[in-house]
Amino acid sequence: MMRSCSKSPEDHFDFAIVGAGLSGLMLVMALLENEKTSGSRILLLDRSLDDYAPRTWCFWEKEEGRFEDLVEKKWQAADFFSEQEQLRIDLRPYAYKMISGQRFRDKACATIRRHPNVRWVQEMVEGLHPMSELVSISTATEHFTASLVFDSRWQLAALERETGPVLYQQFEGWFIRSQQPVFDAVAARLMDFRMEQKDAVAFCYLLPMDERTALVEYTLFTGSIRPQESLEAAVADYLGRQFPGAGIQVRSKEKGIIPMCDLSITNEGPRVIPIGTAGGCTKPSSGYTFMFVQEHTEQMIAALNKGEWPKDFPHSLPARRGFYDRVLLRILEKYPDKGAGIFFSLFKNNPAVTVLDFMRNASTLQEEMAIFRRLPLFLFLKEAFREMRASVRHRKEIETVV
Numbered sequence: 001m002m003r004s005c006s007k008s009p010e011d012h013f014d015f016a017i018v019g020a021g022l023s024g025l026m027l028v029m030a031l032l033e034n035e036k037t038s039g040s041r042i043l044l045l046d047r048s049l050d051d052y053a054p055r056t057w058c059f060w061e062k063e064e065g066r067f068e069d070l071v072e073k074k075w076q077a078a079d080f081f082s083e084q085e086q087l088r089i090d091l092r093p094y095a096y097k098m099i100s101g102q103r104f105r106d107k108a109c110a111t112i113r114r115h116p117n118v119r120w121v122q123e124m125v126e127g128l129h130p131m132s133e134l135v136s137i138s139t140a141t142e143h144f145t146a147s148l149v150f151d152s153r154w155q156l157a158a159l160e161r162e163t164g165p166v167l168y169q170q171f172e173g174w175f176i177r178s179q180q181p182v183f184d185a186v187a188a189r190l191m192d193f194r195m196e197q198k199d200a201v202a203f204c205y206l207l208p209m210d211e212r213t214a215l216v217e218y219t220l221f222t223g224s225i226r227p228q229e230s231l232e233a234a235v236a237d238y239l240g241r242q243f244p245g246a247g248i249q250v251r252s253k254e255k256g257i258i259p260m261c262d263l264s265i266t267n268e269g270p271r272v273i274p275i276g277t278a279g280g281c282t283k284p285s286s287g288y289t290f291m292f293v294q295e296h297t298e299q300m301i302a303a304l305n306k307g308e309w310p311k312d313f314p315h316s317l318p319a320r321r322g323f324y325d326r327v328l329l330r331i332l333e334k335y336p337d338k339g340a341g342i343f344f345s346l347f348k349n350n351p352a353v354t355v356l357d358f359m360r361n362a363s364t365l366q367e368e369m370a371i372f373r374r375l376p377l378f379l380f381l382k383e384a385f386r387e388m389r390a391s392v393r394h395r396k397e398i399e400t401v402v
């Protein structure tokens with residue numbers, strides 16, 4: 001049942017942000033740094049302020065970026081391994097950058113502390129109720145209103161309702177230190193496919209900070225979530241095979257499940273804007289999110305400055321981007337054993353800058369056609385055709401319901 005709307009001015013905010021994670025904190029910082037919104041009353045709600053699972057964010061960027069001061073390490077070369085071949089690619093003009101989630105949060109907290117116009121509340125949001133002039137927000141014990149709400153709530157169970165192709169990017173990451181200098185700190189090992197590729201695309205990802213310290217992650221693109229212990233065993237097995245006798249110690253761990261699908265975005269009217277993964281910022285075919293959250297944040301601030309309603313992220317993308325993602329997901333879902341070959345040849349047969357532009361939605365149509373011509377064409381055409389048929393069927397179903 002919806003409770004009556006609070007009329008107390010202290011409980012009304014210009015903006016409410018649900019979730020103090022990546023997208024919520026990035027947006028608060030952007031609102032506070034933007035002249036037109038810096039003095040606004042902002043409410044930041046999170047179910048827990050201390051219990052944010054540790055994570056590291058990586059992304060690629062051409063120039064110095066907005067969060068350059070937080071970058072712990074960057075690489076301008078990357079390695080790929082298949083069972084038969086090794087490939088080192090020059091990433092320039094891009095650099096692959098790493099930011100620690102904790103440092104990002106520390107920066108955001110320091111910014112928020114300097115602004116008394118932000119109220120940070122530790123409460124689980126139970127409901128949002130859009131009305132004509134405002135949105136009512138209810139938690140178990142409190143009740144607020146805001147003119148605009150940015151919502152980053154999202155649940156893994158929501159994937160079961162998706163109609164298109166769905167995979168889970170499940171991973172187990174260890175920060176390790178080795179007694180022997182065994183890591184090549186010059187290059188990020190982005191995809192090492194030297195492991196079984198049976199029911200899921202599987203690879204290791206190794207980011208060396210120096211010759212002795214690294215983050216190593218075992219990653220699956222899988223149709224069903226696996227017991228996390230099996231991923232832990234796979235990391236240990238990889239380290240044992242790749243660096244025997246190196247004397248590796250585990251310092252800390254991170255793990256995660258990232259949705260790989262064209263997530264349906266909830267539409268609760270113009271006053272509730274989904275952000276982060278919930279707002280479509282996670283790229284379906286790769287799981288990369290950080291750089292798209294950054295882009296989305298900039299778009300939302302630009303809209304506010306023009307007096308327009310901010311929108312979810314996919315609104316800004318040409319339809320062909322979602323189509324490419326869904327076709328690749330279909331292939332990975334149906335033929336997981338082909339994934340390694342596809343990703344390896346993507347980087348082997350194209351200039352790195354073109355592939356990275358493509359993966360961050362910045363390529364031209366001509367570049368995209370050149371990329372597709374060098375991939376297993378028959379497979380891509382077959383699944384592209386299936387995807388077109390599925391979209392038509394889906395549109396017809398929606399029209400029938402409406």
Ligand SMILES: Cc1cc2nc3c(=O)[nH]c(=O)nc-3n(C[C@H](O)[C@H](O)[C@H](O)COP(=O)(O)OP(=O)(O)OC[C@H]3O[C@@H](n4cnc5c(N)ncnc54)[C@H](O)[C@@H]3O)c2cc1C
Pocket residue numbers: 018019020021022023024045046047048052054055056057058059123124125126152153154254255256257258275276277278287288289290291
């Ligand atoms: C371990 C890990 C590593 C990753 N590495 C990368 C990477 O290298 N590069 C990359 O681009 N992406 C990466 N990702 C994916 C993505 O960037 C992150 O998941 C990112 O945190 C998503 O941001 P978000 O704001 O959508 O969600 P989150 O950062 O998860 O924030 C959501 C917040 O909402 C709060 N919340 C949820 N429900 C409620 C509720 N009902 N009421 C109140 N608060 C609520 C949560 O407590 C949380 O603080 C990684 C993800 C993980 C888990």
